[in-house]
Amino acid sequence: MALLSLSLGSGILLVFVSIILYFVSYAVYNLYFHPLARFPGPVVMRATRAGACYRVMRGTMPFDMLELHKKYGNVVRVAPDELAFADPQAWKDIMGHRNGPEMEKWDKFYRPVEDMPTDIVNAKREEHGLLRRTMAHGFSDRSMREQQPIITGYIDLLIKRLDENGKAGTTPVDLAAWYNFTTFDVIGDLAFGESFNCLDNSDYDPWVKAIFQVARVGTIFQSCAHYPFLMRLLLSLAPKKLIDERQELMEKTKVKLRRRMESTKERPDLVEGLLKKRDEWGLTLDKLQTNSSILIIGGSETTATLLSGVTFLLLTHPAAMEKLTAEIRSSFKSEDEINFSSVSVLPYLLACLDEALRMYPPVPTGLPRVVPKGGATVCREFVPETSIVAVHQWAMYHNDKHFKDPFAFHPERWLNDPLFAGDHKEAFQPFHLGPRNCLGKNLAYIEMRLILARVLWNFDMQIAEDSLDWMSKQRIYNLWEKGPLNVYLTPRR
Numbered sequence: 178m179a180l181l182s183l184s185l186g187s188g189i190l191l192v193f194v195s196i197i198l199y200f201v202s203y204a205v206y207n208l209y210f211h212p213l214a215r216f217p218g219p220v221v222m223r224a225t226r227a228g229a230c231y232r233v234m235r236g237t238m239p240f241d242m243l244e245l246h247k248k249y250g251n252v253v254r255v256a257p258d259e260l261a262f263a264d265p266q267a268w269k270d271i272m273g274h275r276n277g278p279e280m281e282k283w284d285k286f287y288r289p290v291e292d293m294p295t296d297i298v299n300a301k302r303e304e305h306g307l308l309r310r311t312m313a314h315g316f317s318d319r320s321m322r323e324q325q326p327i328i329t330g331y332i333d334l335l336i337k338r339l340d341e342n343g344k345a346g347t348t349p350v351d352l353a354a355w356y357n358f359t360t361f362d363v364i365g366d367l368a369f370g371e372s373f374n375c376l377d378n379s380d381y382d383p384w385v386k387a388i389f390q391v392a393r394v395g396t397i398f399q400s401c402a403h404y405p406f407l408m409r410l411l412l413s414l415a416p417k418k419l420i421d422e423r424q425e426l427m428e429k430t431k432v433k434l435r436r437r438m439e440s441t442k443e444r445p446d447l448v449e450g451l452l453k454k455r456d457e458w459g460l461t462l463d464k465l466q467t468n469s470s471i472l473i474i475g476g477s478e479t480t481a482t483l484l485s486g487v488t489f490l491l492l493t494h495p496a497a498m499e500k501l502t503a504e505i506r507s508s509f510k511s512e513d514e515i516n517f518s519s520v521s522v523l524p525y526l527l528a529c530l531d532e533a534l535r536m537y538p539p540v541p542t543g544l545p546r547v548v549p550k551g552g553a554t555v556c557r558e559f560v561p562e563t564s565i566v567a568v569h570q571w572a573m574y575h576n577d578k579h580f581k582d583p584f585a586f587h588p589e590r591w592l593n594d595p596l597f598a599g600d601h602k603e604a605f606q607p608f609h610l611g612p613r614n615c616l617g618k619n620l621a622y623i624e625m626r627l628i629l630a631r632v633l634w635n636f637d638m639q640i641a642e643d644s645l646d647w648m649s650k651q652r653i654y655n656l657w658e659k660g661p662l663n664v665y666l667t668p669r670r
């Protein structure tokens with residue numbers, strides 16, 4: 178008996194020692210013998226992926242990156258196999274068109290669960306090319322001109338709702354929510370053929386609520402993707418209720434899409450192109466559904482985030498607010514003159530939006546790419562194949578090597594003010610560049626210009642006391658976790 182318990186004890190000890198030895202040798206290999214060993218970074222991050230996962234799940238990774246670049250330089254090893262770059266040249270080297278094979282998106286980030294369906298954002302090169310060519314039609318200048326009445330209709334409704342809910346400046350309204358209602362209704366209409374009715378119901382649709390949950394949970398899945406055991410555990414723990422709810426939302430989306438497909442009228446929306454190629458390319462309803470859904474995610478939260486950000490920045494910088502309000506109110510004789518083409522020529526409006534995109538980029542994190550076979554040169558450094566590389570937007574834009582006085586709101590830097598002549602404008606790529614850049618950039622600018630111009634045309638605004646620290650208290654879980662932005666809106670006399 179004593180012999181048995183002794184051998185059991187030594188067995189457990191052996192397993193324990195082997196596990197420790199495995200982790201120690203794994204860390205020693207990463208620190209001293211890994212192909213990326215020569216790049217600097219904190220020991221914990223160079224030795225194990227857990228260091229980066231912790232920061233991502235804590236919601237501080239984009240902010241931490243600025244400190245890391247300041248301490249370690251333009252290239253930081255943020256995980257054993259991953260480098261972060263803070264040099265503007267990295268945009269072209271990583272995201273740009275290349276002579277050799279493109280840097281593919283990294284599955285562990287884009288499709289952490291293996292059987293996730295593919296869509297235009299996470300598809301590999303060949304499928305992506307096909308989807309992009311087809312969908313590009315809905316983003317053409319002509320389609321956008323034809324979409325104008327749809328978009329304007331929702332902005333009319335937004336202004337009406339703000340007027341009702343603001344009660345002549347006596348009750349604060351949560352502008353972050355109202356911007357989200359508007360952009361979700363617009364994109365719902367353009368991608369599914371019908372609105373989510375958020376503006377009508379003054380509330381989020383369940384589909385929209387689900388997106389916010391997915392963003393936070395997404396960081397957990399992305400982190401667990403590095404540890405198969407944890408991923409299996411996570412998947413097995415997912416409550417049935419959650420899975421059923423998700424399934425129900427998918428079904429609802431398909432019902433919307435079916436209705437859109439049954440309509441024989443040509444519609445200048447974002448799915449018309451996909452529907453036309455449906456039979457030729459054998460696009461299933463599932464494929465249509467995932468691609469329409471990704472348009473909702475990519476095209477609404479981002480725009481609403483920027484609108485909330487620019488509004489907050491203007492409210493906390495009265496001189497800029499005054500200048501922009503004067504530009505808008507002096508450029509039109511009446512509200513119905515505010516349209517796609519007339520807002521596009523207002524220089525201070527664009528400068529304010531760009532400065533907000535710099536200070537509060539809707540895609541603040543690094544979107545990782547895989548170095549292709551044979552390796553690649555990024556910012557004059559050779560990086561071996563299969564390494565992961567990324568540019569972290571928030572950190573790039575708050576780096577004083579690239580932007581003077583980076584933590585202050587200076588729209589003038591985008592208007593050739595000589596004070597900012599030393600800025601590296603090529604560092605600023607909120608929509609990315611290259612073959613996977615944002616397809617909806619023009620639509621986003623149009624929406625942002627129109628909505629902000631119409632809100633400032635109609636209301637004088639004052640920020641509520643409880644929202645004064647709105648921006649500084651936020652964390653980032655793939656997306657900004659925005660709280661309410663409470664503002665008093667007094668109808669303009």
Ligand code: HEM
Pocket residue numbers: 297298309364472473475476477479480483538539540544607608609612613614615616617618620621
């Ligand atoms: C301020 C608003 C927006 C910002 C900052 C933004 C930013 C971006 C970024 C950084 C990407 C690259 C994603 C990646 O590499 O994985 C992207 C892709 C994309 N965006 Fe946007 N976006 C905005 C608005 C929109 C809108 C309104 C739409 C319209 C539905 C849209 C549609 C797309 C699509 C379809 C892609 C995928 C393109 C491809 O992979 O070929 N975006 N966006």
